[in-house]
Amino acid sequence: MTDTNPEGLRELVLVTGMSGGGKSIAMHALEDAGFFCIDNLPPELLLNFMALERQREARRVAIAVDVRSKGSLPHVLPLLKQLRAEGHAVRSIFLDASTDALLRRFSETRRPHPLRDVTGEEREHGAADDSRLLLDAIEIERELLAALRVESTVIDTSLLRPAQLRAWVRDLVSVRGGSLTLVFESFAFKHGVPSDADFVFDVRVLPNPYYVHELRALTGRDEPVAQYLDMQPEVALMRSQIAAFMDQWLPAFAADQRSYLTVAIGCTGGQHRSVYLVEQLTLQFAHRGQVLKRHRELDAERGRR
Numbered sequence: 572m573t574d575t576n577p578e579g580l581r582e583l584v585l586v587t588g589m590s591g592g593g594k595s596i597a598m599h600a601l602e603d604a605g606f607f608c609i610d611n612l613p614p615e616l617l618l619n620f621m622a623l624e625r626q627r628e629a630r631r632v633a634i635a636v637d638v639r640s641k642g643s644l645p646h647v648l649p650l651l652k653q654l655r656a657e658g659h660a661v662r663s664i665f666l667d668a669s670t671d672a673l674l675r676r677f678s679e680t681r682r683p684h685p686l687r688d689v690t691g692e693e694r695e696h697g698a699a700d701d702s703r704l705l706l707d708a709i710e711i712e713r714e715l716l717a718a719l720r721v722e723s724t725v726i727d728t729s730l731l732r733p734a735q736l737r738a739w740v741r742d743l744v745s746v747r748g749g750s751l752t753l754v755f756e757s758f759a760f761k762h763g764v765p766s767d768a769d770f771v772f773d774v775r776v777l778p779n780p781y782y783v784h785e786l787r788a789l790t791g792r793d794e795p796v797a798q799y800l801d802m803q804p805e806v807a808l809m810r811s812q813i814a815a816f817m818d819q820w821l822p823a824f825a826a827d828q829r830s831y832l833t834v835a836i837g838c839t840g841g842q843h844r845s846v847y848l849v850e851q852l853t854l855q856f857a858h859r860g861q862v863l864k865r866h867r868e869l870d871a872e873r874g875r876r
Contacts, residue, residue: 581625581659584633584744585651587719588666589712590685591676593728593736594635597666600737604744606633614643617650621659638712639685648722662830664743665716665723666736667766672729673709674702684708724831725767735870743831746861751825753817753856754833755849756865757791759841765867768835772813772848778803780843790869791846800847810848814855821859841868 584606586597594610602608612620612634624632636647655661668676677684686708724743728736746752758765760775780786780796789796800806817834824832834852838844846866853864 581621582631583621583654583659583661584631585647585661585663585723586633586635586666587637587647587663587716587723589668589673589709589716590638591673591680592666592668593726593731593733594637594666596733596736597664597740598633598635600740601633601744603737604741606631606744608633608635610635611639612636613640614647614650617647618653621654621657637685638715641686641715644715644719647719651722662744663719663723664740665720665725667720667725667727667729669727669729669763669766670706670709674705677705684712686711725833727766729766730762730867730871732871738870739865742863742865746863750860751821751829752831752861752863753821753859754831754863754865755852755856756833756835756867757841757845757849757869758835758837758867759845760837760839762841762868764837765833765835767833769833770816771835771837772809774809774836774838774844774848777806777809777838777844779839781840786843789843791843791848792850792869796843797847797850800844806844806847810851810855813848814852817852817856841866 584601586594586601588594598608598610607624609620609632614636617634620634621632636644638644651661651663684705687704726736726739726743731739743752756765756768760773764771778800780789780791780799783799786793786796786799791797791800813834813836821832836845836848836852846869849864849866853862856862
C-alpha cells in the first residue's frame with residue numbers, strides 16, 4: 572500500500588458507530604491493511620496507550636470505541652483533540668445503519684444489544700416486548716453517539732455487503748490525512764438515500780438508458796451508455812451545474828476543516844445515469860486532490876457474485 576502518511580505522524584483511526592453497524596468487519600479490514608487493532612479500549616486509556624505506541628515507534632493504530640463504554644463517551648472527542656495537538660494523525664469513522672437494518676441484523680444473529688439492560692424495566696418475555704426493548708436500545712444508542720457521529724466520517728452500511736464495506740474502509744484510510752477528501756457516490760432512490768451524504772443530487776429527470784433495449788443490461792461505466800448520455804444536452808447541463816456548485820463551495824468546506832465531503836447522485840436503479848455522472852465528476856475533480864468514487868448498487872451486485 573502507498574505510504575499515506577509521509578510526514579511520519581503516528582496514525583490513529585477511531586472506529587465507532589452503531590451496534591450491528593459493521594465495526595468487526597471494518598476492524599478486520601484495517602488489520603488486513605496493516606493497522607494494529609484494539610477493540611473496545613476504554614477511552615480513559617487512550618492517551619497512555621498512544622504514548623506507549625510513540626515509544627515503540629508504531630505508526631498505524633485502529634481502535635474501536637462504542638456504546639459499551641457509554642460512561643466514558645463524553646471524553647472521547649476531547650481526547651482526540653488532545654492527540655491531534657500532540658502530533659498524531661487522527662481520523663474517526665462512524666458506521667451507521669437504518670433502524671430497520673439494525674433490527675434485522677440483531678434478529679438474524681440473536682445477539683443481545685449492549686444497552687438492553689438500560690432501556691427500562693424488564694417485561695414479560697414475548698416477541699413484541701423483545702422488539703420494543705431492542706428498538707428502545709437503538710434509539711438510546713443514537714442519542715449517546717450523536718456527538719461522535721457529527722465529528723466523524725460516516726459510512727451508511729444499511730445496504731452494504733461485508734466485502735463492500737471492507738473496500739470502502741480501505742479506500743478511506745488509503746488517502747492522506749490533513750486535507751479534504753471528496754467522495755462521489757451513486758445510488759438508487761428505490762433503495763433509499765445514503766445517510767452519509769452531505770449533498771444529494773436527483774438525476775431521475777435525465778433520459779434513462781434503461782429504456783433503450785441495447786443499453787438496459789449495461790451500466791454507466793460501459794462505453795455505449797456513456798456515448799448515449801454524452802449526446803443528451805440535459806445530461807451535460809446537469810453535470811456542469813453540479814460541478815459548478817462543488818467548485819463554488821469546496822474551498823469553504825476545506826477552510827472549515829472538513830475531512831470528507833460526500834456527494835451522492837441518485838437515479839432510479841443506480842445503474843446508468845448516476846454511475847455515469849459519478850465516473851465523469853471523479854475525473855473532472857481529480858486535479859483537486861483526493862477524490863474517491865463509490866457505486867452503492869453496482870458494488871453490492873459485484874459483492875454478490
